[in-house]
Amino acid sequence: MATLRVKGIAFDMYGTVVDVGAVAEACKEVAPDAAAFNAQWRAKQLEYTFLRSLMGKYQDFWKVSEQALQFTAQRFGLELNAEQRRRLMEAWLRPTPYPEVAAALPRLAARYPLAVLSNGTRKMLQAGLEQSGLRPHFRWVITADQVKVYKPSPKVYGLAPRHMKLKKRQILFVSSNSFDVLGAKSFGFTVCWINRTGAPSDPIGPLPDLVVSSFDELVVAVS
Amino acid sequence: MATLRVKGIAFDMYGTVVDVGAVAEACKEVAPDAAAFNAQWRAKQLEYTFLRSLMGKYQDFWKVSEQALQFTAQRFGLELNAEQRRRLMEAWLRPTPYPEVAAALPRLAARYPLAVLSNGTRKMLQAGLEQSGLRPHFRWVITADQVKVYKPSPKVYGLAPRHMKLKKRQILFVSSNSFDVLGAKSFGFTVCWINRTGAPSDPIGPLPDLVVSSFDELVVAVS
Numbered sequence: 001m002a003t004l005r006v007k008g009i010a011f012d013m014y015g016t017v018v019d020v021g022a023v024a025e026a027c028k029e030v031a032p033d034a035a036a037f038n039a040q041w042r043a044k045q046l047e048y049t050f051l052r053s054l055m056g057k058y059q060d061f062w063k064v065s066e067q068a069l070q071f072t073a074q075r076f077g078l079e080l081n082a083e084q085r086r087r088l089m090e091a092w093l094r095p096t097p098y099p100e101v102a103a104a105l106p107r108l109a110a111r112y113p114l115a116v117l118s119n120g121t122r123k124m125l126q127a128g129l130e131q132s133g134l135r136p137h138f139r140w141v142i143t144a145d146q147v148k149v150y151k152p153s154p155k156v157y158g159l160a161p162r163h164m165k166l167k168k169r170q171i172l173f174v175s176s177n178s179f180d181v182l183g184a185k186s187f188g189f190t191v192c193w194i195n196r197t198g199a200p201s202d203p204i205g206p207l208p209d210l211v212v213s214s215f216d217e218l219v220v221a222v223s
Numbered sequence: 224m225a226t227l228r229v230k231g232i233a234f235d236m237y238g239t240v241v242d243v244g245a246v247a248e249a250c251k252e253v254a255p256d257a258a259a260f261n262a263q264w265r266a267k268q269l270e271y272t273f274l275r276s277l278m279g280k281y282q283d284f285w286k287v288s289e290q291a292l293q294f295t296a297q298r299f300g301l302e303l304n305a306e307q308r309r310r311l312m313e314a315w316l317r318p319t320p321y322p323e324v325a326a327a328l329p330r331l332a333a334r335y336p337l338a339v340l341s342n343g344t345r346k347m348l349q350a351g352l353e354q355s356g357l358r359p360h361f362r363w364v365i366t367a368d369q370v371k372v373y374k375p376s377p378k379v380y381g382l383a384p385r386h387m388k389l390k391k392r393q394i395l396f397v398s399s400n401s402f403d404v405l406g407a408k409s410f411g412f413t414v415c416w417i418n419r420t421g422a423p424s425d426p427i428g429p430l431p432d433l434v435v436s437s438f439d440e441l442v443v444a445v446s
Contacts (some may be wrong), residue, residue, distance in 0.1 A: 074426075
């Protein structure tokens, strides 16, 4: 990576730094098929970020997540009371870091300044990072909420060079979400895809500069 | 509808006027689970229209469909040869109208000028409408390709008032795709959702003005 002159690393949050395992767990309390419920909720949440961005009708990620939950409950024929909805939503405030993340981040932070760049609201991101003890490793916590549009809009990615005071190519952007890898590469970052599941890459843009299967591999690759 | 002063009707094409049944049929030749293959292809095709629009990296719907097919084949572990890919893609040129459409369109066309407003390329739309004998009912065939961005961008919907020389609210926009209903309503059309499957409505915007389960119900509603 030295030849790529990377001088800082920005990470996607949900699905990359943290698993949304706590959310899946919370779904078990309301849905017989919790995995399907959670998958539908997550897919709808993502769809709403795309649609709202394209329609120019932004609302923040907490609100979008609530609306996606409302749709999902209806689709599954579940009537959730206020308490159930609250508990499901609050699971987003205590996501679980992937197992190797806590050990890998300090090693990365020793060499590069680190940032989070996420669709999540500031409140969601701060809560998640503090809850999991990861907050001290990140110099910047950057949210799409600052520009009122979602990834993969270049406006979101453009926040990182501005905050980090680095050029696009000097930032290694790390994500597990393939749409995010596409958007980041299209924007002009140096990009690492953490492909935990061996998914095929999307054939609609340039390939990421680096593909790894975990944070441990990332540490080796940038050392 | 008279009180809404509707003076023209614009239809979404794929999933609304025509079923993509021919595509599902063609999938049977290559995939053991043709329904799952087709569903993944369609979902990826849609995702790519969202992503390309948000990234500002437009390519036309034929190209996007080919790329979605490439991803889907890889995801299903299928190596398709050039002839198989050609046959799958060509199924998009001969979609099947929903059963009641051929009888309903002339009744609607007798009262209102009709348009198609679709993400499809001009070639795809012309071929599909001529193949199915529906072309004569439409005064306008309008494609997102004219503005190089996809639904639900207001730029696409904005083509209809311009071509039809009507105000937004004077146009009844008809779609079976809920994201399209959202986008059209957000743009300012009078909107009819053809909900063939009894799906829940998305809770992120104003409701459509009219919900029907088929073209027959639409004919009754606007007569």
